[in-house]
Amino acid sequence: MKTPMMIAGLSLCIGTFASEAMAQGRAEDLRSLDDLFAGTVKFRIDRDERLVADLFDEGGHYREDVVYIEYLDPEAFIFSPEESTVVLKCGDANPQCIEKEVFKSNVIRHTGRSTLPVPPGDPEGARAIELLRQLVRGVQLAQAERTNETPGRPKRKN
Numbered sequence: 001m002k003t004p005m006m007i008a009g010l011s012l013c014i015g016t017f018a019s020e021a022m023a024q025g026r027a028e029d030l031r032s033l034d035d036l037f038a039g040t041v042k043f044r045i046d047r048d049e050r051l052v053a054d055l056f057d058e059g060g061h062y063r064e065d066v067v068y069i070e071y072l073d074p075e076a077f078i079f080s081p082e083e084s085t086v087v088l089k090c091g092d093a094n095p096q097c098i099e100k101e102v103f104k105s106n107v108i109r110h111t112g113r114s115t116l117p118v119p120p121g122d123p124e125g126a127r128a129i130e131l132l133r134q135l136v137r138g139v140q141l142a143q144a145e146r147t148n149e150t151p152g153r154p155k156r157k158n
Helices: 002-037 126-149
Strands: 041-045 050-057 060-068 078-080 085-089 098-102 107-111 113-117
Touching: 002 041, 002 126, 050 113, 050 126, 078 126, 085 126, 098 113
Parallel strands: none
Antiparallel strands: 041 050, 050 060, 060 098, 078 085, 085 113, 098 107
16 A cells, blocks of 8 residues: 555656756756847746747837747747848648737737847857757657646546
């Protein structure tokens, strides 16, 4: 009787420790991105596990891009030399996954890509792309693990 309870307690402790470690890694990734973009873009993950990118210029907060992280395709993140931006793209299954709110025009648009200014000191956005991929992959992995752990709803048989 004690053995199953000990195993359950140990599993709970390991799960809690793993969740805290993932959250700490996520916080470090967000901090690294914020430091790299030096105030032009600030990143956070909201309570619905959406990536929120707040964009700033000389006039202040001008745009906010919001996306469910599981809909992003980290392999499709690129540097666009024509726009001189880092581009985040949605996966094929959710082609219009990004909500882009432009405050000046008071408009929210759904789009398949988000363009971020190139960070200072990262002229081709290589470090930014690397950090964004790391963050997105980590969150997607954690979401997949959580989905596998949580049993689905039982199907009723009549």
